[in-house]
Amino acid sequence: MELITPKLGQLLVEAAAFGLVWWAFVKFLASPISKILEERKTKIKHDVDAAEKNRADMESLKQDYDKRMSNLEIEVNQKISEAISKGEAIVAEMTEKAELASEETKKKMQKEIDDMRERIRREIKKDAADLIVGVSEKFLTSKLNKEDEKLIEKLMEEVSSSLET
Incomplete structure (x- = not known):
């Protein structure tokens, strides 16, 4: 049992040595270690704050990007709508011009046909x-029989009726 229970003198020397080491630790090492730990704590807090600020900035940039993309999409849709409207207007205008040209050509052709008929x-x-x-002249210069006269009268009536139509 002697091995387990220390002697009082030895216990006091060990306690004094421990106290001396503890005093040296507190006097020389506690302050620098505390300072290092405080600096590390401050640096970690600063890094966390910077990370939070960066995250907030990134969130703000993302919102700005989303807003710009939304505005661009609206603008693109408006430009597409405008282009479609302009295209439809051009098609309508060209169709109208083509119809007018067709009508004019039709009138010219009808006039030419009417002129040709008249000619x-x-x-x-x-x-x-x-x-x-x-x-x-032939009738006056020669004597015709009754059949020739009837034939001439019939011919003259046909020519007269065809001229009237």
């Missing part, structure tokens, strides 16, 4: 008049 009608009238004059 042909005049030529037919002239030819018919020449024919009537020729037949009349």
Whole structure:
């Protein structure tokens, strides 16, 4: 049991040595260690604050980015709508111009057809008049029988009726 229980003198020496080491620790090492721990605590707090600030800045930038993207999307949709409207207006204008040109061409062609009909009608009238004059000359210069006279009258009626239409 002697090994387990220390002697009082030895216990006092060990206690004095421990007290001396403790005093030296507190006197020389506690302050620098405390200062180092305080600096580390301050640095960690500063780093955490900086990280929080960076996170807040990033969140702000993300919101700004999202807002800009939303505005760009709205602007792009407006420009697309404007382009579609302009395109539709151009198509409508071109269609209207094409219809007007088509109508104008149709009127010109109808006028040409009417002019051609009138010219042909005049030529037919002239030819018919020449024919009537020729037949009349022949009739006057020669004696015709009754059948020839009826034939000439019938021919003149046909020419007259065709000229009226």
